[in-house]
Amino acid sequence: MSIEIENVSKRFGAFAALEDVSLSVPSGELVALLGPSGSGKTTLLRIIAGLESVDEGKVLLNGEDASLHDPRHRKVGFVFQHYALFRHMTVFDNVAFGLSVKPKRTRPGKEVIRSKVFDLLKLIQMEHLWDRYPSQLSGGQRQRVALARALAVEPQVLLLDEPFGALDAKVRQELRRWLRQLHDEIHVTSVFVTHDQEEALEVADRIVVMNRGKVEQEGTPSEVYDHPANPFVFDFLGKVNLFHGRIDNGVAQLGGVRLPASGSSSGTDGSAVGYVRSHDIDISRHGSGSDAIAAQVRGVLRVGPLVRVDLLHAGGEQLEVDLSRDAADRLALQVGEQVFVRPRNVRFFVNDYQI
Amino acid sequence: MRSNDMNSSHYPGVFRVQKAGALAEPLPVRLLLVAGTVLFLTLFLLLPLGALFSEALSKGWQEYRAALLEPDALSAMRLTLVTAVICVPFNLFFGIVASWCTAKFTFPGKSLLVTLIDLPFSVSPVVSGLVYVLVFGQQGWLGPWLQAHDIKIIFAVPGIVLATVFVTFPSVARELIPLMEAQGREEEEAALTLGAGGLQTFFRVTLPNVKWGLLYGVILCNARAMGEFGAVSVVSGHVRGATNTVPLQVEILYNEYNFVAAFAVASVLALLALVSLALKTFTEWKMRQLQKAGA
Numbered sequence: 001m002s003i004e005i006e007n008v009s010k011r012f013g014a015f016a017a018l019e020d021v022s023l024s025v026p027s028g029e030l031v032a033l034l035g036p037s038g039s040g041k042t043t044l045l046r047i048i049a050g051l052e053s054v055d056e057g058k059v060l061l062n063g064e065d066a067s068l069h070d071p072r073h074r075k076v077g078f079v080f081q082h083y084a085l086f087r088h089m090t091v092f093d094n095v096a097f098g099l100s101v102k103p104k105r106t107r108p109g110k111e112v113i114r115s116k117v118f119d120l121l122k123l124i125q126m127e128h129l130w131d132r133y134p135s136q137l138s139g140g141q142r143q144r145v146a147l148a149r150a151l152a153v154e155p156q157v158l159l160l161d162e163p164f165g166a167l168d169a170k171v172r173q174e175l176r177r178w179l180r181q182l183h184d185e186i187h188v189t190s191v192f193v194t195h196d197q198e199e200a201l202e203v204a205d206r207i208v209v210m211n212r213g214k215v216e217q218e219g220t221p222s223e224v225y226d227h228p229a230n231p232f233v234f235d236f237l238g239k240v241n242l243f244h245g246r247i248d249n250g251v252a253q254l255g256g257v258r259l260p261a262s263g264s265s266s267g268t269d270g271s272a273v274g275y276v277r278s279h280d281i282d283i284s285r286h287g288s289g290s291d292a293i294a295a296q297v298r299g300v301l302r303v304g305p306l307v308r309v310d311l312l313h314a315g316g317e318q319l320e321v322d323l324s325r326d327a328a329d330r331l332a333l334q335v336g337e338q339v340f341v342r343p344r345n346v347r348f349f350v351n352d353y354q355i
Numbered sequence: 356m357r358s359n360d361m362n363s364s365h366y367p368g369v370f371r372v373q374k375a376g377a378l379a380e381p382l383p384v385r386l387l388l389v390a391g392t393v394l395f396l397t398l399f400l401l402l403p404l405g406a407l408f409s410e411a412l413s414k415g416w417q418e419y420r421a422a423l424l425e426p427d428a429l430s431a432m433r434l435t436l437v438t439a440v441i442c443v444p445f446n447l448f449f450g451i452v453a454s455w456c457t458a459k460f461t462f463p464g465k466s467l468l469v470t471l472i473d474l475p476f477s478v479s480p481v482v483s484g485l486v487y488v489l490v491f492g493q494q495g496w497l498g499p500w501l502q503a504h505d506i507k508i509i510f511a512v513p514g515i516v517l518a519t520v521f522v523t524f525p526s527v528a529r530e531l532i533p534l535m536e537a538q539g540r541e542e543e544e545a546a547l548t549l550g551a552g553g554l555q556t557f558f559r560v561t562l563p564n565v566k567w568g569l570l571y572g573v574i575l576c577n578a579r580a581m582g583e584f585g586a587v588s589v590v591s592g593h594v595r596g597a598t599n600t601v602p603l604q605v606e607i608l609y610n611e612y613n614f615v616a617a618f619a620v621a622s623v624l625a626l627l628a629l630v631s632l633a634l635k636t637f638t639e640w641k642m643r644q645l646q647k648a649g650a
Contacts, residue, residue, distance in 0.1 A: 049548055050548075051544050051547070051548070071547050071548060072547055072548070072549075072550045072551065072552065073550070074548075076548055077548065078544070078545065078548040080541050080544070080545060082541065084541035084542050084544065084545040085542075085545075086542055086545075086546075086559075086560055086564075087542070087564065088563045088564060097546070097549055097551070097559075098549035098550055098551075101546075101549065101550055101551040101552070101555050101559070102550060146545075149545075149549065150548070150549070152549075153549055153550055
């Protein structure tokens with residue numbers, strides 16, 4: 001089932017949670033709503049589910065106005081951040097709930113419900129824990145039960161609110177991969193909310209980056225990562241270094257270095273900021289002022305497979321560079337040492353505000 | 356890495372004992388505190404309770420039995436039971452409805468409603484009784500109309516029931532509102548998205564989640580309903596064998612210097628209190644278990 005969101009706005013008192021948001025999710029896709037807290041992503045998800053009303057605009061499910069249907073008839077499965085399992089029911093009863101509350105005419109028989117619940121428990125690899133209570137399960141197990149419970153009613157749309165937010169890093173990684181596989185198997189249109197860019201990049205078919213109640217950019221993971229539409233998206237999706245400078249006649253001046261300003265977001269001249277990812281900077285001991293920027297090493301830190309180098313460049317700004325272990329070992333940088341940095345893949349954004 | 360594991364997860368007991376040891380007071384201080392508490396409890400709680408039963412039994416079992424089986428005493432017990440049987444289900448129903456509305460929904464005037472629910476606990480029961488006399492009494496607002504239709508409320512059983520309902524009104528709601536608020540709305544929302552209707556959600560999700568809190572409220576409500584003196588005293592009229600509840604009967608017997616009978620009837624209330632206490636402790640323990648289990 002496809003989801004269309006048309007010019008939706010929502011206010012909570014004086015706070016504008018969503019401002020004129022439009023979005024379309026094609027049938028069968030797995031979409032991530034990515035943004036910092038307070039960006040309106042959870043509100044948008046709750047509006048799709050019908051748990052929240054809209055002030056303006058429309059939500060269309062399969063081309064039909066969703067406000068015509070009560071949330072209970074929208075055929076939407078919702079997975080809550082804190083699971084919201086029924087605490088007085090066993091795993092089996094939790095998963096069976098959606099089937100057992102159906103009206104008599106459409107409710108399947110006891111045996112059918114039983115076999116269906118056990119099929120789902122098998123899918124989440126928990127059939128041996130069917131008689132446990134939620135309090136006896138780990139966080140990851142609870143979240144899988146919550147997912148099975150939502151899938152039991154065969155929803156047309158699956159909505160997940162920070163599904164892995166409350167889990168530790170290792171379990172989160174496993175569940176992420178598992179969710180991706182599950183989606184490849186059952187192909188139900190899914191939307192999940194996250195503030196973790198890595199999670200969004202790894203799991204989603206498409207990413208919708210949100211900030212302050214608005215959609216900043218929408219696209220495939222590589223589109224939003226490699227071609228961020230604006231400074232916010234660039235900054236939010238991974239670590240970034242800033243170089244302040246000027247653009248004149250399509251050539252950028254950054255601390256004495258001249259670079260063609262090909263990636264400029266606008267053709268106008270003036271003061272501009274160059275955005276460079278932390279892995280898109282080369283460090284060397286040799287160079288001149290015209291092709292590289294002088295910098296001083298402030299710290300070298302080994303973080304798992306990477307080595308993080310903190311630098312202070314001649315313009316007085318901090319830089320953070322990620323090197324592979326090999327590259328770092330070859331350089332053998334010392335704290336306090338003078339080096340030269342060369343940015344690759346610089347994106348320029350002309351300052352769009354005036355003081 | 357290894358030692359870290361041993362401290363935090365594999366041997367939680369060891370870790371806890373160390374912590375408790377660091378927090379505990381020295382032995383003499385602990386003994387003094389415990390002894391003080393025991394002395395206080397004996398003096399103010401156990402001694403009076405013992406005195407009550409010894410006085411009630413001072414002339415032997417025969418007299419005790421006779422005092423309890425006396426027709427006026429029996430009628431007082433019957434009236435107290437009738438009052439409780441009407442009052443508890445009534446408060447149960449309205450307590451659930453009131454707490455459900457206030458804990459799971461937002462609407463204008465909500466905090467006013469919560470304050471109003473608490474009102475009966477904050478005014479003196481005598482005042483509540485007087486208010487009923489002013490409304491339903493012969494000279495009261497509705498007095499003439501009630502008289503014209505031959506309905507008797509004040510100095511009759513309906514008045515006693517009304518006054519008791521009023522003073523016990525908050526007991527169930529006060530237990531449930533904080534519990535329901537702590538549990539939040541997520542489970543109800545989950546039930547909704549799974550296709551459950553309002554009533555299904557209420558009976559299958561909301562109510563089972565608060566059942567122990569509910570029982571606790573019912574026990575308190577029952578204890579208060581059976582023991583209420585002030586409000587009932589104002590509206591009852593003290594008609595022996597007709598409008599006397601157990602607490603009122605005790606007072607009458609005492610004022611007549613009939614101490615054995617007074618203490619014998621009072622011992623029924625004391626026994627009721629002990630049973631309520633036991634039940635209350637059990638439900639509290641059960642609720643703590645659930646809280647520990649749930650997260």
